[in-house]
Amino acid sequence: MSTPLRLGIAGLGTVGVGVLRILRKQAKLLQARTGREIVVTAVSARNRSKDRGVSIAGFAWEDDPVAIARRTDVDVLVELIGGSDGPAKAATEAALRAGKDVVTANKAMLAVHGQALAELAEAEGRQIRYEAAVAGGIPVIKTLTEALAGNEFTRVMGVMNGTCNYILTRMQSSGLSYDEVFEEANQLGYLEADPNLDVGGIDAGHKLALLASIAFGTRVAFDAMELEGIGRITIDDIHQAADMGYRIKLLGVSRMTGRGLEQRMSPCLVPAGSALGQLEGGTNMVVIEGDSVGQIVLRGAGAGEGPTGSAVIGDICDLARGARLSVFGQPSATLAAAKPAVSTTPAAFYLRMALQDKPGALAKVATVLGDNGISIHRMRQYDHAAALAPVLIVTHRCMRADLDRAIAAMAATGVVEGVPVALRIEEV
Numbered sequence: 001m002s003t004p005l006r007l008g009i010a011g012l013g014t015v016g017v018g019v020l021r022i023l024r025k026q027a028k029l030l031q032a033r034t035g036r037e038i039v040v041t042a043v044s045a046r047n048r049s050k051d052r053g054v055s056i057a058g059f060a061w062e063d064d065p066v067a068i069a070r071r072t073d074v075d076v077l078v079e080l081i082g083g084s085d086g087p088a089k090a091a092t093e094a095a096l097r098a099g100k101d102v103v104t105a106n107k108a109m110l111a112v113h114g115q116a117l118a119e120l121a122e123a124e125g126r127q128i129r130y131e132a133a134v135a136g137g138i139p140v141i142k143t144l145t146e147a148l149a150g151n152e153f154t155r156v157m158g159v160m161n162g163t164c165n166y167i168l169t170r171m172q173s174s175g176l177s178y179d180e181v182f183e184e185a186n187q188l189g190y191l192e193a194d195p196n197l198d199v200g201g202i203d204a205g206h207k208l209a210l211l212a213s214i215a216f217g218t219r220v221a222f223d224a225m226e227l228e229g230i231g232r233i234t235i236d237d238i239h240q241a242a243d244m245g246y247r248i249k250l251l252g253v254s255r256m257t258g259r260g261l262e263q264r265m266s267p268c269l270v271p272a273g274s275a276l277g278q279l280e281g282g283t284n285m286v287v288i289e290g291d292s293v294g295q296i297v298l299r300g301a302g303a304g305e306g307p308t309g310s311a312v313i314g315d316i317c318d319l320a321r322g323a324r325l326s327v328f329g330q331p332s333a334t335l336a337a338a339k340p341a342v343s344t345t346p347a348a349f350y351l352r353m354a355l356q357d358k359p360g361a362l363a364k365v366a367t368v369l370g371d372n373g374i375s376i377h378r379m380r381q382y383d384h385a386a387a388l389a390p391v392l393i394v395t396h397r398c399m400r401a402d403l404d405r406a407i408a409a410m411a412a413t414g415v416v417e418g419v420p421v422a423l424r425i426e427e428v
């Protein structure tokens with residue numbers, strides 16, 4: 001008869017409660033699948049007496065998550081506190097040093113301290129599992145590290161922040177402004193405690209940095225990511241991108257090039273009819289391209305009690321079965337330092353601007369673009385009552401640096417009001 005796997009759970013928010021519910025509801029199934037009973041021995045959270053809709057009466061209580069990590073009746077620390085530093089990191093380090101494996105949903109901690117934690121885990125002969133940290137219920141870490149281990153990856157990309165996708169798709173369907181939909185998302189409880197983690201692209205950037213490390217065998221390099229959030233997307237952009245056959249997504253793209261590792265998390269246009277273009281609401285999508293497998297598309301819930309709890313339980317089951325795997329899919333000493341490369345892959349761009357409606361204005365803009373080697377693919381000028389004409393240009397593929405030079409030169413034409421909005425059109 002094998003011994004039970006004993007868990008200490010630190011953090012009883014949405015995900016922690018989801019984990020407790022699945023452990024209770026599926027106890028027999030989990031035992032059948034892993035050959036071991038999985039039990040919770042101790043828990044910790046900020047508030048002991050809070051009504052969570054799930055009983056914690058049978059578990060030992062610790063005020064300090066580090067104390068959970070050090071308990072002799074705990075085999076695995078399940079870290080669901082969050083935050084890159086503070087108690088989450090302290091408890092994780094304490095658990096590894098005390099000879100325990102760690103399951104976590106903490107993308108920020110791994111994106112910032114992943115290499116050091118991987119080295120510590122290896123030195124202690126322990127495991128860190130974090131399927132729930134990226135794209136909620138979607139098993140993307142397993143897919144990259146295990147199922148697709150035979151592939152050289154060419155590109156990993158995706159929509160990995162459900163809140164941003166909710167905001168952008170809700171603007172599209174309702175015609176409401178960014179500020180109105182942001183407030184709606186806030187009322188619905190979709191936003192992180194610090195909303196900039198969501199709308200500033202940081203949460204999704206953390207996730208992409210982890211995937212890039214696994215896919216390209218590099219040390220996690222969140223600091224080197226080109227990062228831009230969705231705060232400057234207006235309802236006009238949403239409407240006009242749609243009019244040209246596109247949808248706007250907060251899209252992460254990473255690829256290895258001859259110059260180094262490109263990692264970009266930014267609002268991009270994708271074709272409305274593509275799988276990414278059709279992604280609605282809080283759903284996530286990760287697209288993986290490998291030399292042998294071709295393109296794989298994974299789609300599912302990126303957050304929430306059930307989906308994120310499901311990912312945590314999958315990791316717990318792996319540990320119960322005795323599975324071993326390096327944190328980033330290969331020993332940490334073999335991960336190369338990431339050489340960051342600003343993305344120079346040519347792309348078509350969407351350019352929105354307000355032009356003074358007078359003879360020769362459009363010609364001046366076309367000249368500036370032409371002078372910088374940029375060719376116009378499609379163009380629309382919309383009907384307008386005011387003196388300024390809304391103009392939309394889709395360029396042929398060009399270099400971002402050339403476009404930036406053209407945009408800088410537009411002020412001198414005297415016909416462009418303000419700075420044009422430029423968004424990359426990603427080939428998907």
Ligand code: HSE
Nearest residue numbers: 160161162163302303
């Ligand atoms: N706030 C995230 C999202 C979930 O909206 O997708 C946690 O990473």
